[in-house]
Amino acid sequence: xxxxxxxxxxxxxxxxxxxxxxxxxxxxxxxxxxxxxxxxxxxxxxxxxxxxxxxxxxxxxxxxxxxxxxxxxxxxxxxxxxxxxxxxxxxxxxxxxxxxxxxxxxxxxxxxxxxxxxxxxxxxxxxxxxxxxxxxxxxxxxxxxxxxxxxxxxxxxxxxxxxxxxxxxxxxxxxxxxxxxxxxxxxxxxxxxxxxxxxxxxxxxxxxxxxxxxxxxxxxxxxxxxxxxxxxxxxxxxxxxxxxxxxxxxxxxxxxxxxxxxxxxxxxxxxxxxxxxxxxxxxxxxxxxxxxxxxxxxxxxxxxxxxxxxxxxxxxxxxxxxxxxxxxxxxxxxxxxxxxxxxxxxxxxxxxxxxxxxxxxxxxxxxxxxxxxxxxxx
Amino acid sequence: xxxxxxxxxxxxxxxxxxxxxxxxxxxxxxxxxxxxxxxxxxxxxxxxxxxxxxxxxxxxxxxxxxxxxxxxxxxxxxxxxxxxxxxxxxxxxxxxxxxxxxxxxxxxxxxxxxxxxxxxxxxxxxxxxxxxxxxxxxxxxxxxxxxxxxxxxxxxxxxxxxxxxxxxxxxxxxxxxxxxxxxxxxxxxxxxxxxxxxxxxxxxxxxxxxxxxxxxxxxxxxxxxxxxxxxxxxxxxxxxxxxxxxxxxxxxxxxxxxxxxxxxxxxxxxxxxxxxxxxxxxxxxxxxxxxxxxxxxxxxxxxxxxxxxxxxxxxxxxxxxxxxxxxxxxxxxxxxxxxxxxxxxx
Numbered sequence: 079x080x081x082x083x084x085x086x087x088x089x090x091x092x093x094x095x096x097x098x099x100x101x102x103x104x105x106x107x108x109x110x111x112x113x114x115x116x117x118x119x120x121x122x123x124x125x126x127x128x129x130x131x132x133x134x135x136x137x138x139x140x141x142x143x144x145x146x147x148x149x150x151x152x153x154x155x156x157x158x159x160x161x162x163x164x165x166x167x168x169x170x171x172x173x174x175x176x177x178x179x180x181x182x183x184x185x186x187x188x189x190x191x192x193x194x195x196x197x198x199x200x201x202x203x204x205x206x207x208x209x210x211x212x213x214x215x216x217x218x219x220x221x222x223x224x225x226x227x228x229x230x231x232x233x234x235x236x237x238x239x240x241x242x243x244x245x246x247x248x249x250x251x252x253x254x255x256x257x258x259x260x261x262x263x264x265x266x267x268x269x270x271x272x273x274x275x276x277x278x279x280x281x282x283x284x285x286x287x288x289x290x291x292x293x294x295x296x297x298x299x300x301x302x303x304x305x306x307x308x309x310x311x312x313x314x315x316x317x318x319x320x321x322x323x324x325x326x327x328x329x330x331x332x333x334x335x336x337x338x339x340x341x342x343x344x345x346x347x348x349x350x351x352x353x354x355x356x357x358x359x360x361x362x363x364x365x366x367x368x369x370x371x372x373x374x375x376x377x378x379x380x381x382x383x384x385x386x387x388x389x390x391x392x393x394x395x396x397x398x399x400x401x402x403x404x405x406x407x408x409x410x411x412x413x414x415x416x417x418x419x420x421x422x423x424x425x426x427x428x429x430x431x432x433x434x435x436x437x438x439x440x441x442x443x444x445x446x447x448x449x450x451x452x453x454x455x456x
Numbered sequence: 457x458x459x460x461x462x463x464x465x466x467x468x469x470x471x472x473x474x475x476x477x478x479x480x481x482x483x484x485x486x487x488x489x490x491x492x493x494x495x496x497x498x499x500x501x502x503x504x505x506x507x508x509x510x511x512x513x514x515x516x517x518x519x520x521x522x523x524x525x526x527x528x529x530x531x532x533x534x535x536x537x538x539x540x541x542x543x544x545x546x547x548x549x550x551x552x553x554x555x556x557x558x559x560x561x562x563x564x565x566x567x568x569x570x571x572x573x574x575x576x577x578x579x580x581x582x583x584x585x586x587x588x589x590x591x592x593x594x595x596x597x598x599x600x601x602x603x604x605x606x607x608x609x610x611x612x613x614x615x616x617x618x619x620x621x622x623x624x625x626x627x628x629x630x631x632x633x634x635x636x637x638x639x640x641x642x643x644x645x646x647x648x649x650x651x652x653x654x655x656x657x658x659x660x661x662x663x664x665x666x667x668x669x670x671x672x673x674x675x676x677x678x679x680x681x682x683x684x685x686x687x688x689x690x691x692x693x694x695x696x697x698x699x700x701x702x703x704x705x706x707x708x709x710x711x712x713x714x715x716x717x718x719x720x721x722x723x724x725x726x727x728x729x730x731x732x733x734x735x736x737x738x739x740x741x742x743x744x745x746x747x748x749x750x751x752x753x754x755x756x757x758x759x760x761x762x763x764x765x766x767x768x769x770x771x772x773x774x775x776x777x778x779x780x781x782x783x784x785x786x787x788x789x790x791x792x793x794x795x796x797x798x799x800x801x802x
Binding site: 113114115116238264265266267268269270271272273274275276278279282294295296298299306323326327328 | 461464465468471472475626630631632633634635650721724725726728730731733734735766767768769770771773774776777
């Protein structure tokens with residue numbers, strides 16, 4: 079009997095110790111299956127190589143798959159905030175999933191770090207912070223480069239969807255400030271078999287440059303169409319096209335194209351003056367050590383950035399409350415807004431109460447396709 | 457808008473129109489023989505282009521394994537129905553083997569050829585074999601037991617098959633698109649026009665295929681059997697024509713047309729796992745213009761769709777698809793005014 083008593087006492091002591099030293103619970107909702115799984119899997123991989131503790135607190139991860147389905151994403155978010163009582167939700171990388179999740183996290187008062195550029199109506203994003211760059215920041219870098227190259231007129235050839243529309247808006251706004259005029263706006267869809275008509279119309283207006291707004295391998299077909307028409311001006315592509323797929327689908331027609339990109343994936347080539355150089359190199363080295371050379375990508379970078387952000391914000395929140403409590407979650411949210419300028423692998427972040435996109439204009443990097451590879455424009 | 461722009465746009469429209477014409481003919485063919493509105497026609501285009509693309513990367517395309525599974529399912533269905541029908545095991549096993557063996561041979565050859573990086577024409581031939589083999593199996597698994605059902609039921613099945621094939625396409629080919637190498641990499645200057653070798657191949661192949669189809673239907677016994685089934689199913693059965701065999705042959709031809717279209721279009725654009733749907737839908741518009749009954753009508757309709765699409769993308773690119781799909785409305789109106797209610801189902 080004596081042994082039982084001792085054992086019980088020991089158990090209680092341990093339990094008491096355990097509760098005094100609460101762990102930091104992080105809920106992760108990512109598309110590990112479905113159409114956006116190409117984005118979600120790298121994020122999960124990146125999170126798997128996080129250290130075991132953040133700011134001295136043991137990290138407990140709860141990783142759920144949203145299957146690129148908004149309904150599943152909402153269910154996952156509900157489970158995380160009610161059953162697991164997580165301190166912060168990371169996800170989703172699929173924009174249509176991240177948006178409805180925002181309602182759940184806001185109601186539960188849990189901060190959400192989205193790894194997708196999800197737009198929310200004003201006032202709805204109190205608990206919602208984004209890690210990808212907004213198009214405005216990218217357009218700033220691109221227009222700066224255009225101005226330096228002496229471009230005065232631009233032809234716009236973009237997707238008919240929200241991505242094309244947002245870029246058109248961003249380019250028009252930035253262009254106006256810098257005296258660059260959009261002389262033609264043509265649209266196409268990813269699955270179109272030809273853009274000959276659009277390209278003919280654009281080239282007949284003879285702009286100094288053509289901006290193609292397309293994503294991944296969808297950027298190859300319009301790129302080829304513009305080159306095959308014998309266009310001699312400059313061709314620009316957006317950060318959604320800043321992958322090897324551009325060279326794979328457009329071949330030698332991609333040569334000389336200017337592509338705007340975040341700094342993370344071109345870490346080694348960044349000029350030493352770029353603020354993100356150190357963080358980007360650290361991310362690439364860590365990630366490729368775990369998953370092999372050439373495995374880096376934009377979304378894996380976001381998971382490294384979530385860690386950087388948490389390592390800065392959690393100590394601030396810990397001063398006010400213990401993890402696992404509503405007070406801690408609220409303090410963590412406040413910390414995101416008040417922690418100030420944070421250098422991450424994807425640029426320089428500065429979240430404020432008014433702006434939860436928060437990248438500064440130092441972020442965008444211009445690349446040029448030279449011999450089938452991206453080279454940073456100095 | 458001057459002569460050179462007009463001619464470039466017309467050429468572009470006719471090139472795409474030639475592809476739509478093939479698909480339109482396929483859709484008319486399937487509808488007349490089996491009364492199935494074949495929405496997945498476009499999926500065969502994507503499967504064709506992407507299967508070749510995966511061969512090009514030196515891997516075995518996932519469609520090979522899908523084909524093997526589908527053949528096994530079809531063979532099992534064949535085994536059960538024949539056994540029930542004939543009451544003995546031997547003919548049932550024979551029927552199952554007849555379904556399974558051709559597909560299995562294609563799979564075995566593909567699995568062998570995949571990592572060997574053979575010449576482009578051989579890979580193209582294998583691709584055509586793989587995708588064509590899908591046709592009769594899809595008919596066997598999805599449509600054959602419903603052959604007597606109403607057009608509406610068959611249409612709903614088509615929608616199901618379309619979603620299944622698109623989803624499997626995503627699984628096997630991934631979310632990113634591929635562009636195949638051209639079969640003939642050359643360019644001719646013809647005034648303001650720049651003709652590429654691939655454009656000429658598209659025109660030549662489309663014309664050849666349409667002539668072959670015409671010969672098949674006019675001159676061969678199988679073609680005449682298909683035409684008989686199209687005119688009157690019951691009558692054809694009384695004359696000893698198997699409607700099931702006719703259905704499988706039709707679907708094989710539809711899949712063959714799809715695979716060839718995929719090979720033709722692969723080098724001119726980036727093809728994604730879901731690209732086929734929109735291409736097939738434009739073929740369907742061409743078929744509707746032809747009243748789903750006339751092959752020359754489908755050909756003309758397809759060329760018209762291609763040219764309208766091309767000029768539409770020049771004048772109002774944001775509304776291109778709206779323009780293309782809206783032309784179905786006046787055509788349907790005109791058809792219904794002209795023919796009264798004779799097209800209702802009997």
